[in-house]
Amino acid sequence: MNDQEFILRVTCPDSLGLVAKVSNFLNEQNLFIKDSAHYGDPITKKFFMRVKVVSPNQKINKENFDKTFSVLAEEVSMDWSFHNAILKPNTTIFVSKYSHCLQDLLYRASVDSLKINIKSVISNHPDLEKIVSDYGIPFHYIEVTKDNKFDVETKMSKIIENDNIDLIILARYMQILSTDFCNKYFGKIINIHHSFLPSFKGAKPYHQAYEKGVKILGATAHYVTSELDEGPIIEQTVDRIDHSKSPEDMEIIGRDIESITLAKAVQYQSEQRIFLNDNKTVIFK
DSSP states (O other): OOTTEEEEEEEEEOOTTHHHHHHHHHHHTTOEEEEEEEEEOTTTOEEEEEEEEEOSSSOOOHHHHHHHHHHHHHHTTOEEEEEETTOOOEEEEEEOSOOHHHHHHHHHHHTTSSOOEEEEEEESSSTTHHHHHTTTOOEEEOOOOTTOHHHHHHHHHHHHHHTTOSEEEESSOOSOOOHHHHHHTTTTEEEEESSOTTSSOSSOHHHHHHHHTOSEEEEEEEEOOSSTTOSOEEEEEEEEOOTTOOHHHHHHHHHHHHHHHHHHHHHHHHTTOEEEETTEEEEOO
16 A cells, blocks of 8 residues: 555535535645545435545655644535555454454454454453464453452553554454443444344343344344443344254354444445444444
């Protein structure tokens, strides 16, 4: 990847001529559009655009770009960002005892197929420390009880701030985060839930699915909000099963589905492809 590739993200009220205005501006800045996608939501009346640009002849001056583009952005009430495409988000992973999603993320990041910089792993159990340590990544064991959740989240927040974390991944972290924590890091926390939401929220979704006799098993990656398993959905994957599958069989099958679904969601986030659209997402794949 060219180290002068940048990604421009735009959100604003929809109106005529937005694509032309952005494109003309980029042309005036002598920037080549390598990839572009946009969408106007007819219900929310919001416009979304993601553009990857490259400067074929000179280094991109981000400070100058920000200054000049802000004039256009103000005219049409844009929320926008302009960042180097090669920068990897600093990431921490929250995990409990299940290792499949964690190991998948660690491996993908180690071979650079997932563009994240894993700074730490935080767990309420010590079981997975060796797996994490083998990758040379700091492991923080923070015991959680019914009486110390405020102190636990304070410790978590300190790690997050010290490591300058951009992305928090809940890789089967079996604890409910407080409203304050969810609000503080909204848009930065991605969870994997082992069902096809909105079906089978909460605990033991495979057992819930078994009781209903489902024929499709799914997993959902979503942003975390203060309402359990209600955050904007990023990615979902399904696999077919039949009447012979027990809850234990479903759990085994589901491990692959969960890992793949979470990895895709993290990839979209790391590549700056996701836009929040009220309680939904717009994703330019």
